[in-house]
Amino acid sequence: MMGIKKYLKIFLKISIITVVIYFITGVFSYSDITSFCRVKIDMMSTRTSRNEIADAIRLLKKNDQESYKIFCRHVNRVSENYCRLSHKSGSSAKGWNEGGCYIRGSKTIYLRPNDRDAKFTTQQRAELLKKYSRASKNFWERF
């Protein structure tokens, strides 16, 4: 009886620690336990909130389950970042004005931050996530 109580206490402690760690790391991620989906969200600026990107993912889930599954399987990180194609920066640099891109060799999607030149709606971001998660799927299917 004493032995069972001891193991139950240990199990409870480990469970509490696991849940706490999960919620702490979840602050910087999108998590959907029901779909076993967890995607890290990196923010670059204060103009776009982590919630806006998470909203775009939820919209994708609501509108297109198939694409959402592809997104969960083939994307592990969404970074708010400019898609640079040279060492130059700024709006005159190649790729800078694109809404987003997929980084081959990874499971990372970049989404352009909102700035004075461009603001993206949740629907637009959801479409970009759909497009680039398919690009990731197409890349990794080769291996």
Added chain:
Amino acid sequence: MENLKSFLDLLYYIMTIGRLVKISVIFIIFFVLICNYLFHVDVKNKCFLRIKLSLLEMNNTSMKNAIKILKYASPEDYRDLCENVRVIDPSIIPPVGCPGFEGGCFHPKTPKVIYVSTSQRTLSWTASVMVHETCHAIQYRESRPFSEEECYSEGGRILEKITEF
């Protein structure tokens, strides 16, 4: 009574062994995690890279992910990296004479080392800096002039190769 004593001795022996096994397993897991964080080992492609610890950005994972990008998206650049570089130093404070933040550096005094001081958020840029600095390492190895134009061009090339719109 003697049987009971033998049984208790055996039980104590098993518990001691069990404790040793637990400690060994924890130690092995810890050791493997540390090695995974500080080294890139690819036996099949004969690639062994040491990644120094970056305390300021804690971005060793970024370095590893950038190496992975090169491995899968540009095998030729990955091969060049593996053949010409032994150590990647992600320190934000490279040696004197080397520019730092969000860039990279190559110093002829340490020809097998490249300094890549990029932040955690810029994965594709990190891969580009690695290719740029590897380009300098190749120039040094081939006793060619130190040309930034050539290596900026290489960095731009890899960015175009790995970025899909």
